[in-house]
Amino acid sequence: MSLKDKCAVTGVGETAYSKNSGKSVVALQMEASLKAIADAGLKPTDIDGVIPYGNLDVVAEEFITNLGIQDLRFSATTPLGGASCVAAIQAAVSALVTGVANHVLIPIGRNGSSGERIGARAADLPQFRTIGEFEMPSGNIAPPQIYAHMARRHMEMYGTTSRQLAEIAVTVRSNAILNDNAVMQKPMTIEDHQNSRMISDPLRLFDCCLESDGGAAVVISTTERAKDLAHKPIYIMGVAEGHPDSPSAITQRPDITTLGTAKAAPRAFGMAGVTPKDIDVAEIYDCFTYIVMCQLEDLGFCKKGEGGDFVSNGRIALDGELPINTHGGLLSQSHIIGMNHVCELVKQLRGTGGKAQVANAEVGLVTGYGDMGDGAVAIMRN
Amino acid sequence: MSNTLPDTYDKPMPPLNRDSKPFWDSMQEHAMRLQRCADCGKVRHYPRPVCDSCYSMEADWVRASGNGRVHSWTISHHAFHPGFLGNLPLMLLTVDLDEGVRICAQARDIVPEKLSVGMPVLLDYEDATDKLTLPVFRPA
Numbered sequence: 210m211s212l213k214d215k216c217a218v219t220g221v222g223e224t225a226y227s228k229n230s231g232k233s234v235v236a237l238q239m240e241a242s243l244k245a246i247a248d249a250g251l252k253p254t255d256i257d258g259v260i261p262y263g264n265l266d267v268v269a270e271e272f273i274t275n276l277g278i279q280d281l282r283f284s285a286t287t288p289l290g291g292a293s294c295v296a297a298i299q300a301a302v303s304a305l306v307t308g309v310a311n312h313v314l315i316p317i318g319r320n321g322s323s324g325e326r327i328g329a330r331a332a333d334l335p336q337f338r339t340i341g342e343f344e345m346p347s348g349n350i351a352p353p354q355i356y357a358h359m360a361r362r363h364m365e366m367y368g369t370t371s372r373q374l375a376e377i378a379v380t381v382r383s384n385a386i387l388n389d390n391a392v393m394q395k396p397m398t399i400e401d402h403q404n405s406r407m408i409s410d411p412l413r414l415f416d417c418c419l420e421s422d423g424g425a426a427v428v429i430s431t432t433e434r435a436k437d438l439a440h441k442p443i444y445i446m447g448v449a450e451g452h453p454d455s456p457s458a459i460t461q462r463p464d465i466t467t468l469g470t471a472k473a474a475p476r477a478f479g480m481a482g483v484t485p486k487d488i489d490v491a492e493i494y495d496c497f498t499y500i501v502m503c504q505l506e507d508l509g510f511c512k513k514g515e516g517g518d519f520v521s522n523g524r525i526a527l528d529g530e531l532p533i534n535t536h537g538g539l540l541s542q543s544h545i546i547g548m549n550h551v552c553e554l555v556k557q558l559r560g561t562g563g564k565a566q567v568a569n570a571e572v573g574l575v576t577g578y579g580d581m582g583d584g585a586v587a588i589m590r591n
Numbered sequence: 592m593s594n595t596l597p598d599t600y601d602k603p604m605p606p607l608n609r610d611s612k613p614f615w616d617s618m619q620e621h622a623m624r625l626q627r628c629a630d631c632g633k634v635r636h637y638p639r640p641v642c643d644s645c646y647s648m649e650a651d652w653v654r655a656s657g658n659g660r661v662h663s664w665t666i667s668h669h670a671f672h673p674g675f676l677g678n679l680p681l682m683l684l685t686v687d688l689d690e691g692v693r694i695c696a697q698a699r700d701i702v703p704e705k706l707s708v709g710m711p712v713l714l715d716y717e718d719a720t721d722k723l724t725l726p727v728f729r730p731a
Contacts, residue, residue, distance in 0.1 A: 339637045342605040344695045347725055348681045350603070350671040357665035358685045358695075365663070365708045410666040410703075458637060460685050460693045465663065 213480050216302045217435040217442030218589065219312070220249025220428035221552040226390055226543030229323040230422035237318035237424030238267050239275050245426040246276075250439030251312060256428070258283035258310030260297040262317045262546065272314065283310040289450060290336065290579025291494055292469070293317075294548045296450040298587050301429040311434060317548040318424025336580045339458045352496065353417055355459055355581065357409040360499035363466045364411060367514035371411055374498040375402035376520045377533075378415045378540055381495060384527065385537025387564035392419055393541040416498040418539035425548035427555070443558045446572070446588045447481030449473040453582035462582070468500075470576060470584030471507035477574075477586035478509070485510045488588070489570040490557050491531055492550035494578040495538040504576055508586065527565060535565040547577045551587070558591040600720045602674035611638035613652045618724040621716040624652035625690055636692035657714035659686040659728065662693060664706055684728050686712055696726040705730070 222244025224230070224237050232240070246253050253276035259269050263286030273281050283304045287296040294317060301313035340355065349355055363369050379399055385391035397415065405414040435442035451472030455461040478484060485508060495501045502516035510531060511519040519525075525533045536542045536553035543549055554575040556562050562570070570591075577585040605615065617624035627634045628642035629649035640648055667681040675681055682698040699715065711731035718724050 338606075341603070342608060342611065343637050345603040345672075346605050346719070346723065347683065347696050348602070348667065348672070348675050348678065349665075349683050349695050350675075353669070354665055354667050354671065354683065357667075358663040358683070361665060362663035362685075362708070407666075407668045409669065412665075460695045461636060465685070 210306070211480060212302050212306055212448065213446055213482065214444045215306045215432055216429055217432050217444050218427050218551070218555045219430040219435045219438045219440065219442060220245040220247070220251065221555045222246070222248055222426045223390065223549065223552050224318065224424040226392055226421055226423040226545065226549070228392060228422060230320055234319050234324070235267055235271055235275070237320070237422070238316045238426070241318055241424035241426040242272065242276065242314055242316045245314065245428050248439065249312070249428045249430070251428065253277060254279060255312050256314045257281060258301065258304055258313035260285050260287060260300055260313060260315045262286070262293055263288035272316070283313065287450070288336070289577065289583040289585060291496055291547050292450060292577035292579035292583040292585040294546060294551055295448070295575060295577035295585035295587050298429060298445060298551070299448045299450055299585070302445055302448060305429060305431045311431065313429045314426060315429065315548070316424070316426040317546050319546070320422045321420040321544055322422050324422070334580070336457055340581070343458070344460070353412050354409040356497055356499060357412045359459060359465050359503070360411050363499065363503065366466065367517065369502070369517040371403065371413065372399060373517035373521055374416055374502065375399045377495070377498040377501050377525070378402050380525050381534045381538045382541045384535050384565050385541035388537050388542060391537040391542040392421060393537065412497060412499065418496045419541070419544045421543040421545065423543050423545050425545045425552050427548070427551055440559060441591060443555045444590050446483065446590050447477040447479070448587040449476035449480065450583070450585040451476070456580070456582060459581050466503060466513065468503055468507050468578060468582045468584050470504045470578065470586065473584045473586045474508045477588055481588040483572060483588060487572050488531065488574045490535060490554070490567045490573040491533045492535070492554045492573070492575040493533050494547045494550060494576045495534055495540045496578065498540070500578055501533070504578060504584070507584065508574070508576070527567065532567045535562060535567060550575050554589060558589055602719065603672060604723060610640055614638050617652065618716065618726065619722070621724065623655040623657070623714060623726065625655050625692060626650050627653045634690045634692055636694070653690070655714065656689050658731065659688045659694070659712050659714065661706060661708060661710040661712060662687045663708070664698070666703060684712065686728055694726055696728055699727045699729045701730055
């Protein structure tokens with residue numbers, strides 16, 4: 210049974226994104242959820258499925274209590290770090306198509322800036338256990354370091370340069386400036402990127418994403434029910450998750466320049482019945498510039514090793530061949546664990562992308578990327 | 592040797608783990624041993640209960656030759672743990688050992704300009720505390 214077009218995103222909701230929300234994490238998630246439910250034209254009590262983020266402490270019970278859900282029929286978590294939001298779409302679709310639930314809420318939200326820092330939390334995750342035992346004692350501790358080994362290898366094997374990574378940071382920043390709900394509003398040049406502080410060579414400060422406060426949520430419904438709701442449904446054509454070889458230790462991965470995305474992409478494209486050439490707009494999980502480039506390769510937009518050239522010469526700009534991260538991404542809008550990417554893709558396909566609207570966007574793609582290489586891909590259409 | 596170590600160690604310590612105890616014990620002996628499937632002979636790292644080739648749960652431990660080649664690296668200019676503030680910049684290598692597994696460890700006596708993929712390196716040992724010895728790599 211194919212899941213193609215069986216379900217749709219019916220509602221999206223986002224709080225203000227900031228460096229200091231002044232609100233609790235539960236409040237941020239509820240605010241975003243209420244907005245998404247209202248956007249769909251539903252009542253909170255219509256929600257009968259919820260997929261909370263597995264790495265945070267807001268559990269399904271909180272949604273039952275706060276939203277007055279009388280009969281929650283489906284709950285699950287998708288513990289793929291930053292790939293969780295997109296992987297949760299696959300879980301939601303699976304539950305909806307089989308009739309287990311009718312409207313699944315996928316909420317997320319955190320105080321990643323004003324609350325506990327993201328790096329501090331990563332060390333405690335079970336997915337990082339072997340890193341914690343064998344690499345952290347030697348000083349290989351945080352994502353900018355452990356991913357730098359991947360980026361350096363790519364540079365040495367394929368000639369990729371820091372200036373090519375800068376193209377990604379600069380493009381995404383220029384999109385953020387068009388977005389009123391983006392934290393970073395100052396223009397960035399290639400030289401600004403090259404002059405930014407080296408964090409863990411070859412990754413500079415401007416290769417790294419923000420740490421942010423905020424919440425975002427989506428509602429997924431069956432296509433049949435979606436047709437009666439507030440907006441034109443945004444159909445889920447294809448969705449898949451993929452886990453890399455040696456998922457809990459990059460060092461032991463046969464090819465450290467390949468992510469789980471490479472396994473998810475053929476499944477998602479195959480289900481959707483489209484190819485990378487058909488994608489009008491792509492929201493690519495951008496915890497680091499390098500991870501964007503690597504995913505573009507693993508998704509098949511270009512061959513392995515050609516990502517540096519692919520992202521250059523305006524190809525990924527708003528008026529380019531493949532506009533990416535039209536909202537400003539994790540790099541410049543806000544780090545909402547990629548749910549802001551899902552919300553943005555839906556807005557682009559509805560034609561409500563504001564100043565960053567891609568003309569005639571009909572088919573789009575969103576990715577999640579998490580922990581040390583988990584990937585998830587969703588392809589949607591209007 | 593232990594009397595030259597600081598009284599308080601301020602860097603992350605590896606959590607205790609029954610599956611990997613022989614590895615850490617071998618490090619303290621300055622004789623790194625790697626886990627090997629007792630049935631099919633596949634060497635694996637990091638230590639874990641099952642061989643993913645033949646599913647045997649029997650393992651023995653073989654002495655690492657100490658010879659390796661640089662697979663990748665990073666040089667960190669930011670301390671992500673306060674214990675490393677005095678060690679910046681920190682050169683971290685991912686090294687292919689001759690046994691077919693990789694080790695992530697700090698570099699010693701290697702200048703950044705000399706680093707390249709495939710560069711031969713040699714395993715060495717540094718006693719961090721009287722209970723923890725960490726691997727480092729020097730130019731071969």
